[in-house]
Amino acid sequence: MVTSEDREFDDLLLMLKETRGFDFSGYKRSTLQRRVARRLQTLKLETMGEYRDYLELEPGEFAILFDSLLINVTGFFRDPQAWQVLRARAIPTICAAKGGGRAIRAWSAGCATGEEAYSLAIALAEELGLDEFRERVKIYGTDLDEKALHGARTAVYDVRKLADMPPELRDKYFEPVDAGFAFRRDLRRQLIFGRNDLTRDAPISRVDLLLARNTMMYFNAETQLNIVRKFHFALADPGYLFLGKAEMLLNHGDKFEPVDLRVRLFRKIPQPAGGARIGWNSPPPHAEENTRLPRLQGAALASGPVAQITLDASGRLALLNTRAEVLFGLQPRDVGSPFQDLEVSYRPVELRSLIEQAELDLRTVELHDVAWQRPGMQEPSVFDVAVVPLMDRTGELVGVTINFHDVTRYRRLRDELEQANKELEHAYEELQSLNEELETTNEELQSTNEELETTNEELQSTNEELETMNEELQSSNDELQQINETLNARTLELDRANQFVASVVRSLGDVVVVVDRDLRVLLWSPGAEELWGLRADEAHGRELPALDIGLPLDPLLPAMRRVLDGDPVAGGQADPASVEAVNRRGRPVRLAVTLAPLHEDDASVEGLILVMTGN
Template sequence: MPGDEHEFDDLLLMLKETRGFDFTGYKRTTLMRRISRRLEALKLRDHGEYRDYLEMEPEEFNRLFDSLLINVTAFFRDPAAWQTLRETVIPSLLASKGPGKVVRIWSTGCATGEEAYSLAMVLAEELGMDEFRERVKIYATDLDQKALQTARAAVYGERQLADVPEELRRTYFEPVEAGFGFRRDLRRQLIFGRNDLTRDAPISRVDLLLARNTLMYFNSETQLSIVRRFHFALSDPGYLFLGKAEMLLNHGDRFEPVNLRMRLFKKIGSPPPGSRATWSPGAGVSRARPYVRHTVLQAAALATGPVAQIALDRSRNLALANSRAELLFNLNPRDIGRPFQDLEVSYRPVELRSVIEQVELDLRVTELQDVTWHRPNTPEPSVFDIAVVPLLEPGGELVGVGVNFHDVTRYRQLHDRLEQTNRELEHAYEELQSTNEELETTNEELQSTNEELETTNEELQSTNEELETMNEELQSTNDELQQINDTLNSRSDELKRATLLVSSVVRSLGDAVAVVDTDLRVLVWSPGAEELWGLRADEAIGCRLASLDIGLPVGELLARAQRMLEAEAEPGDGRGDGVTLDGVNRRGRPARLNVEFSRLHADDMSPHGVIMVMNLLRQDQQERD
């Protein structure tokens, strides 16, 4: 639809202005088909929405270019064509260069580099390793920077090297971490770079140019421009190697086929200056001799000639006309001697008076070609080639002017029909070529899709393997957690037993036990203390002893506990004296207690706190006291 066509053109303009990629020279049907795949993948309706999406998601540019720049290639693609190149072109090329001369090669649209490295192997086999390193320089170019990075790395997997013969594979590739790498000592002879065939200058003085399945993506106008660049880039002699879907039907003046079936062509050099034959005016034109004797034979020959002829004397009067001229221009014997300007033939089929005047001045033949004359009562126009010839006497003096009318109508009609046939044939060839290129493009798209599916399958396989690995790792982690859990349970049981032991020890020390740290904060508050003073352990632990609301004179306890902490500790000395205090238990009843103080210290004898053991005094003991 017109609206969609306009949006598609806007999209191409955006790609050119924002990313520097000019796709206007590419085949429109191929571009629309590739971009439609992106629209389907993104669930977008038209090119306008896709243009807005590109502005919001810059990463989509990379995915779009990967789709448009179809990087389908392989080592020794079309083996029969490579065999012909190896047996026919390479020997001729090296022989024409001579020993020691540098061989320059250009691989256009090289994608990930398989084609360039294939050519390197062919030349290395032909020249030998040392001579290859000294003489060969291979330039490989493409638009896709990501593909060029892969080509520069020169590392390929098992699947990509499947078409490389085993002997060549062992000779030119070395095992590396990610696959197989091309030999580094030969890799230096290959130079990879970005080149836009539609805009950038071509590499010059190239002996062999490979453009395999590259031209078929461009329209006919762009193909013509690129082929002209190729012709300029090639030296003489230079060879062009195309893909099986590409031809040079309209470039017979630039390239001649070496092997048409294998798409191998040779450059036709320009002719050296001055080699063309010069055109001599008046050559082949019979010059009328002056003062001829009007014999019967001469008169008969002139009258019955197939070419209409008339002659004028020096006064520009009609001197003679043969039968053909009389019939053609309706002349009769009474017109002999009349001024030429009074006759219809002077201006029809073409103005001749000025031409005759110029011939009389220059004394040179003047030819008027393809003069069309629409004669009355004739359905088709007549076409003439007219020659106006100066008639000179032997001394070189002008005696008159002859006019010859060559009827070339039949030849012109044949020529027009031939041109029409050639145009139709050329159009048919172009349609056939376009169809062939479309088929090859579709084939490469299918191959690209197949490779994408294979890549997706490999990614799924890799993902499955990763999930399996993660499952095993989780299983291992689960086993470790189980061991840690068992250890924790064991430590918990030990802690529980230690806690029970400590609780038993604490309960065994006295009726109530409290332990404070160096800041006189409660660390231990025994169940007996809870029962005696009515304060739970979670309420007492962590609080300062001075802040506890219990039925004892806390000040006395604090003073004695502080003295215990400040007194210098000696080995074996950790127990202090006791004190008897009166208090009130949680029920409000008076209680008399004996409180004993002991220092809590570590192995280095530094004080860590104070242990206070409280025992209720029995009634008889109270009475005794």
């Protein structure tokens, strides 16, 4: 009974196949479930359904999931004893069989980040020499993981990866770079890396040595059987298969014989002479067909560049080539099935009516630009389909062959060409518009140039005026300089006079205070500072009556007003008056106060001079 968990897991695998093109149906189910469950535990999710929703929301999780499902465990010369046997018993035999300078082809299936493929390159280069290696060897590295393939193409490895490699080999085949060591560029050209799904894609053919170490262990028994059949088809005669320790070929004694079972090195058993070979998924040929011509015909059909399907007169699937198997997902068990029961009969296009028309008219029926959105592909594939009736020498209809020509690339090129033409026309229109704008701009520039010439003439005139003004300013500056010198001289005289007055005031030793007509202090002698404890900067500018210094002004104010008003008494000077004051220590002191007018040049009274002496 199928549980809900199994259904959810199947839905997850279907999602990976349809959205990302990864078909895990051939992998060991228990292994896949265990690794997916580990991701659920990490993300704290409960069910596969929740994980599917998480994948739709977080596309970056796909890469993490594939890294956990496609474990890329590899290394240089992993299991050295096995590599020694390979170098001693297989590589020399291959090189001897490929004498005369013929090419040597090798395939590293499931190469991960490339260490296995580069190890094989080193082993072949050591056997052949560098020059022959560059001329004769071609190594193909394939894997399902694009991220791992990117690392293989880069061919840069850190010191830790090369730790187990003999130093002499590392120095000979690797060059130091910033990130570690890079495989020699002149030898790197002999290695080609590409994506290949062993469960679905066609194998690389005519290889002399095939490495698939610890790759098949992840697949179930049925898928392993299919992969081994592909490997047998891919290998030339003699051809060697090098597997990992955990892998065996117990049920394939008719296809491979052990060279050294301990290290899992096998040799291909060639087919009997004259055996027809339709493809790596074809059923065994009948004895009466073991002739050279059917064998040649089968090989030609299997390696055809277009997908080809052949039906017999009764409408059953009779033959198909490798390309058709990969493209439509057909299996060996489909041979002999009614064509109308197969999905390919109506997808990517309805073929049954075309077949009837071709059989009725006995002519080829063609259909162009058939678009097909294949699962896992980002854009649809485009095919030209040709249905060709097959007749024997008597003219009797014996079947129909259907050819699918993949014209996706040509359709894309045609679309790109049309788009390029549209862009070219648009660019031409923009160029014309730009040319017109440039002509308009040129006219504007000419007009601007004329305006600039006029402005230049105006600037020249203005410059002459400025020069005249500058001369006048220079003359004024000379006059101002003379005035300034005169002022400086008078200032010096005034400073000397002020210094003289200040010296006189200090020499008197008495209390001298000078005020203006508003009784604001203009001068405050050192004697005043000593008597009342008020500094000159504190008293300067303040009204004398507002100063709290213990000097009674009420008795003096009438006399001060008379002097300020220019009362003609003794030349405007008031008689000394005696007042009781208080000094800075709070002690009483009697002062004789003499008032004198402060005259300007025009003899007007501008203030008072108060001279106070103690009695």
